[in-house]
Amino acid sequence: MIRLVIFLTEANFPDSNQLNRILTMQPYSAPNQPVGLCVIINNNNFKDGSQRRGTDKDAQSLAEVFRSLGFRVLMCEDLNKDQMDQALTFVQVLEHGDAFICSILSHGKKGVVLGTDRNPLPIKEITRKFRGCDQSVLIGKPKVFLIQACQGSNIQRGVQMNDIEIDDDTSPLTIPEEADVLVAMATVEDHASLRHIVDGSWFVQSLCEQLKERCPRGEDIVSILHYVNDDVAHRETTSLAKQMPEVRFTLRKKLVLPPQCT
Numbered sequence: 001m002i003r004l005v006i007f008l009t010e011a012n013f014p015d016s017n018q019l020n021r022i023l024t025m026q027p028y029s030a031p032n033q034p035v036g037l038c039v040i041i042n043n044n045n046f047k048d049g050s051q052r053r054g055t056d057k058d059a060q061s062l063a064e065v066f067r068s069l070g071f072r073v074l075m076c077e078d079l080n081k082d083q084m085d086q087a088l089t090f091v092q093v094l095e096h097g098d099a100f101i102c103s104i105l106s107h108g109k110k111g112v113v114l115g116t117d118r119n120p121l122p123i124k125e126i127t128r129k130f131r132g133c134d135q136s137v138l139i140g141k142p143k144v145f146l147i148q149a150c151q152g153s154n155i156q157r158g159v160q161m162n163d164i165e166i167d168d169d170t171s172p173l174t175i176p177e178e179a180d181v182l183v184a185m186a187t188v189e190d191h192a193s194l195r196h197i198v199d200g201s202w203f204v205q206s207l208c209e210q211l212k213e214r215c216p217r218g219e220d221i222v223s224i225l226h227y228v229n230d231d232v233a234h235r236e237t238t239s240l241a242k243q244m245p246e247v248r249f250t251l252r253k254k255l256v257l258p259p260q261c262t
Contacts, residue, residue, distance in 0.1 A: 027220065027254040028142050029098060035070035035257065036099035036141075038062070039091050043106035045078050046116045055105045057200035058148060061208040062103050069215060070260035071101060081115030088129055092136075099255065100130065100143045105204070108149025110189055123147060123183070131177045140175065142255045144221065145183045148204050152190035156242040175252065182249035184225055194243050203245050206231045211257075220254035222247070 042059040044052050063073045076087050088102070106113045112120035130143045186193035186203035195201040210227045225247045236242050
């Protein structure tokens with residue numbers, strides 16, 4: 001049982017205007033059809049002859065669920081590092097609608113994803129391609145990055161859970177250039193992510209299942225990713241290997257993606 005105790009002082013207690021803004025906060029607007037663009041980079045066949053078996057299942061599941069949510073889906077397969085960089089640069093100038101989704105399915109190391117030539121592309125470089133600037137068509141729009149890749153070689157192990165106790169008037173005229181971004185990683189830093197050679201990866205398959213179940217209920221993407229984190233955290237292999245996804249974001253509003261009528 002977790003008890004959450006919050007102490008509000010005169011210094012941090014929101015005034016009536018702040019409180020009203022918090023309580024009446026509207027989600028990102030998504031009136032366009034299609035809702036937005038979903039780019040999937042699916043690296044299966046590597047130059048050294050190795051394969052990421054099961055990744056096609058992940059790519060198919062992602063394409064299916066985001067089409068159902070009203071996105072145009074652009075699938076890119078087996079790109080080396082420079083090709084990934086070029087594809088993402090090209091995508092910047094496309095019509096994005098009201099939201100942008102980028103999913104990268106590949107091998108990875110700490111802070112990077114690998115092209116099929118096994119050369120690294122830093123994740124920070126990927127997300128910063130889409131940060132706000134005066135010329136960007138994505139200013140104020142949500143940009144979601146879903147990364148299925150290892151971030152190291154360490155294998156996570158389970159630990160026993162114990163009972164625990166746990167004892168911010170007017171809108172600005174500008175927003176930070178790093179605003180409106182969400183990055184969901186399949187695993188935490190320094191650790192491996194797990195992928196079944198037929199059924200796909202734990203992270204992507206859980207994500208797709210939760211999106212299908214919870215988007216029709218009007219739940220927002222951050223809340224849905226909480227369920228994904230919990231679901232993946234409860235899985236383990238026969239050798240007791242575990243996996244913990246990680247989500248970080250600078251979203252200013254809720255991102256709700258209801259299924260579209262066809």
